[in-house]
Amino acid sequence: MAPPLETTTMFTFQVDGLSAEREGRTVFCLQVSAENTMAIPRSVGSFINFITGIVIGVFICSYFVNKATLHIQRHMQTNYNHRNFHYYHSLVKGMMNCSSKRNQSVADELYNKVRILCWVMTAPKNLETKAKHVKATWGKRCSILLFMSSESNPDFPTIGLETKEGRNQLYWKTIKAFHYVHKRHIDEADWFLKADDDTYIVIDNLRLLLSKYNPNEPVYLGRRFKPFLKQGYMSGGAGYVLSREALTRYVAAFRDKTCNHSSHVEDLALGKCMEILGITPGDSRDNHLRETFLPLTLLSHLIKRHPDPSFWYWKFSYYKATHGPECCSDLAISFHYVSPEMMYVLEYYIYHLHVVGYKYRKSTDFSGPSKTLKQGKDMGKR
Amino acid sequence: MIKEGNSFMKGVILGGIVCLVFTLFNNTKISGELGLRSHEHRHLKAPDKEELLKLPETKRMELSLTIRVLCLIMVTPKEIGYWASVIETWSKHCDKAVFYSPETIKVFESVSLATEDQWIQTRRAFKHAYENFKDEYNWFFLAKSSTFAIIENLKFFLLNKDPEQPFYIGHSIKSGELEYVEFSSGVVLSIEALERLYRVLDDPMKCPEKGSLLWKMSEEKELAVCLKYTGIVADNAEDNEGKELFNSKNINTLVVEAMSNHPSEVVEGCCSDVAITFHGHSPNHMHVLMYGVYRLRPYGHIFNDALIFMPPLNSDND
Numbered sequence: 001m002a003p004p005l006e007t008t009t010m011f012t013f014q015v016d017g018l019s020a021e022r023e024g025r026t027v028f029c030l031q032v033s034a035e036n037t038m039a040i041p042r043s044v045g046s047f048i049n050f051i052t053g054i055v056i057g058v059f060i061c062s063y064f065v066n067k068a069t070l071h072i073q074r075h076m077q078t079n080y081n082h083r084n085f086h087y088y089h090s091l092v093k094g095m096m097n098c099s100s101k102r103n104q105s106v107a108d109e110l111y112n113k114v115r116i117l118c119w120v121m122t123a124p125k126n127l128e129t130k131a132k133h134v135k136a137t138w139g140k141r142c143s144i145l146l147f148m149s150s151e152s153n154p155d156f157p158t159i160g161l162e163t164k165e166g167r168n169q170l171y172w173k174t175i176k177a178f179h180y181v182h183k184r185h186i187d188e189a190d191w192f193l194k195a196d197d198d199t200y201i202v203i204d205n206l207r208l209l210l211s212k213y214n215p216n217e218p219v220y221l222g223r224r225f226k227p228f229l230k231q232g233y234m235s236g237g238a239g240y241v242l243s244r245e246a247l248t249r250y251v252a253a254f255r256d257k258t259c260n261h262s263s264h265v266e267d268l269a270l271g272k273c274m275e276i277l278g279i280t281p282g283d284s285r286d287n288h289l290r291e292t293f294l295p296l297t298l299l300s301h302l303i304k305r306h307p308d309p310s311f312w313y314w315k316f317s318y319y320k321a322t323h324g325p326e327c328c329s330d331l332a333i334s335f336h337y338v339s340p341e342m343m344y345v346l347e348y349y350i351y352h353l354h355v356v357g358y359k360y361r362k363s364t365d366f367s368g369p370s371k372t373l374k375q376g377k378d379m380g381k382r
Numbered sequence: 383m384i385k386e387g388n389s390f391m392k393g394v395i396l397g398g399i400v401c402l403v404f405t406l407f408n409n410t411k412i413s414g415e416l417g418l419r420s421h422e423h424r425h426l427k428a429p430d431k432e433e434l435l436k437l438p439e440t441k442r443m444e445l446s447l448t449i450r451v452l453c454l455i456m457v458t459p460k461e462i463g464y465w466a467s468v469i470e471t472w473s474k475h476c477d478k479a480v481f482y483s484p485e486t487i488k489v490f491e492s493v494s495l496a497t498e499d500q501w502i503q504t505r506r507a508f509k510h511a512y513e514n515f516k517d518e519y520n521w522f523f524l525a526k527s528s529t530f531a532i533i534e535n536l537k538f539f540l541l542n543k544d545p546e547q548p549f550y551i552g553h554s555i556k557s558g559e560l561e562y563v564e565f566s567s568g569v570v571l572s573i574e575a576l577e578r579l580y581r582v583l584d585d586p587m588k589c590p591e592k593g594s595l596l597w598k599m600s601e602e603k604e605l606a607v608c609l610k611y612t613g614i615v616a617d618n619a620e621d622n623e624g625k626e627l628f629n630s631k632n633i634n635t636l637v638v639e640a641m642s643n644h645p646s647e648v649v650e651g652c653c654s655d656v657a658i659t660f661h662g663h664s665p666n667h668m669h670v671l672m673y674g675v676y677r678l679r680p681y682g683h684i685f686n687d688a689l690i691f692m693p694p695l696n697s698d699n700d
Contacts, residue, residue: 046388046389046390047389049390049393050390050392050396051393052390053391053395053396053397054393054394054396054400055397056393056397057397057399058397058401060397060398061398061402065402101685102685104683104684105682106681107682136646136648137649202678202680204680205680207681207682208682299666299667299670302669303666303669325699328673330677331680331681332678341634341638341641342634344637344640344641344649344652345633345634345637346674348653350679351680352649352650352653353674354655355534355535356535356687356688356689357442357538357687357688357689358676359690359693360676360677361676361677
């Protein structure tokens, strides 16, 4: 039978960490019996009881202390926040007239170093419905922007390739377009990009990728597909790039009949010529092995779902592809099947909408050509 | 027997005293630190505008952490797809997200409001939030499951507003004499506003459950009426250029409208660079938004922002 608790004493202290006083005081509450004698227990039985008592005493005390500490912490936190707020509030008052400002100097520097000529495959009926929106959005970031059509239009302006329109004209248009840019602009650019009028290109990210390569070497970059050719070829819809040297060799190949109009399938036919010339398709994935040239709709790439084994994409993708967040690089370069309004939506996401203060989860970069050599063995894996 | 009891009690006392001494020792250390910190504050001179941008990262982090937002998200069993998307996307950026549903639903965690009536749901949700979270959060953001919010931009917007003042913010609409905040694009209340609301909700003369008029008013208007009794009026949120921060439409719709209204300046005229909410994106599109908002970016564009926000833990789509 335990002795009666004759007296209870409440100890109360207070924490006020915000006055600059040095004494800390703590809030907790403990009931203590007024038992005074601390005789040493004699028997083993009472010794065990004693030890048990200590343990229980510690537990009881810790329980109350813990509760009190949480209460203190919360109190301190709200007071600290409150005080902090007023300190910062005075800093911020009147400062809100500045919005979050974008500084483009690094991008601008790269603009001068990496000159890209963009030629966009279009048609007379698409000028007002599609090509116009390319011109209003990403097109203006190219060093040189040209629209290639079957007919010339001096007002838009478009270059007339003197072909007809239609799917079976696509490779003729490509051949003629590349010949045109070679003839007129070979000395004015380092890189030559082909895009469709439903492709959106993030030129700043393309510049970063290309800055890792030498335009005086034969370079062929885009979204690598694997069927039909051993070394693969680049998807036409997602856009692809030739270096100045690669373009020169391509044009020369037609002059000496090494290459010709082998088929209507524009991207595959060009890939075949590259294979003949010994120009290997490069790896445009970022340092996290995420793809940058995206041939499907963005929705299709990003939504996680069970892969449908009959879907052509799995058979075509040279490197292992996925649905979901790993599909796509933070520094994506091209989007395909982009509707006119989606051009502006992408433009908004990329060049306007900003999440203030957000630290990006993954710092992204491109490794450049040495990566392709190192990963020669594990191509197809991730 | 008594002897055994005695030694037991002695043990308890000894254990208690040891624990006490240990705790006291620890706490004097902590409060000592605190004392130092507040001492620091008092000795700093009044800062100027430029200082905020020159603040070191640690201070900016601290500043960012002082704005604590509780998200109240109203979900229904019919909109399970939206609910799932919200859980997987933007709500991860709230300091805490609480889901409120009309009834108990087993699929995801939510607080049941036990009513189908929209106004009573709103009342109960705010009451629950106040009672459970008033000490830990200073801003309360109510959204629907079809809303998409960028919480970091909300915090940036709230940066120069004192939560101990009454704020009732969102996209405000004037209806006769009453100005109210539209729910679909989200409603923000400061802790002071929520506290006043909590008290007036118990006043059947000013703020009855059945609504303040003979006919049914929308819950957005009922809220505005109750808040008005406490002296709080709605504020419309805009950026420096007068663009709306809380949008009741989705981005695609806004762009299509801009293409028709001002085709030569579509994006410039469409939407704010620091927009906070959009409404009406499908569940799948919310995943596209996460990529477009939090990940996709152009190389070489740098910002010097006054705040710092880290990406949330256990998340892979931002």
